[in-house]
Amino acid sequence: xxxxxxxxxxxxxxxxxxxxxxxxxxxxxxxxxxxxxxxxxxxxxxxxxxxxxxxxxxxxxxxxxxxxxxxxxxxxxxxxxxxxxxxxxxxxxxxxxxxxxxxxxxxxxxxxxxxxxxxxxxxxxxxxxxxxxxxxxxxxxxx
Numbered sequence: 015x016x017x018x019x020x021x022x023x024x025x026x027x028x029x030x031x032x033x034x035x036x037x038x039x040x041x042x043x044x045x046x047x048x049x050x051x052x053x054x055x056x057x058x059x060x061x062x063x064x065x066x067x068x069x070x071x072x073x074x075x076x077x078x079x080x081x082x083x084x085x086x087x088x089x090x091x092x093x094x095x096x097x098x099x100x101x102x103x104x105x106x107x108x109x110x111x112x113x114x115x116x117x118x119x120x121x122x123x124x125x126x127x128x129x130x131x132x133x134x135x136x137x138x139x140x141x142x143x144x145x146x147x148x149x150x151x152x153x154x155x156x157x
Contacts, residue, residue: 078133091149
């Protein structure tokens with residue numbers, strides 16, 4: 015068997031095995047690494063500087079969002095004020111289950127008042143009320 019045919023066969027087997035594994039999980043358990051949809055922010059320029067309204071930034075700590083965010087990155091969030099949420103949005107929220115703040119991805123919209131979140135590097139999911147959401151990720155500054 016030539017090396018090209020061998021490579022093609024291995025590549026095909028890899029795709030098939032990935033598809034079979036992905037198909038065995040219910041849709042709400044699949045981890046997808048899709049980036050959030052575009053999140054609009056209010057901004058203006060002043061003296062050739064970009065000024066952004068209602069955005070706050072903080073240093074990210076942890077590994078639950080690897081490989082998208084890493085410990086020490088600076089993450090900037092648009093303040094959440096009840097606007098439409100989308101599957102794929104990365105949000106900052108207050109977890110009542112774990113009594114801490116979290117940064118995770120929305121993996122499912124349960125209702126207008128409830129979403130399921132999960133870290134990209136986690137197996138644990140959490141259902142949260144939208145009143146727990148503080149912000150939606152708009153920018154990451156990598157260290």
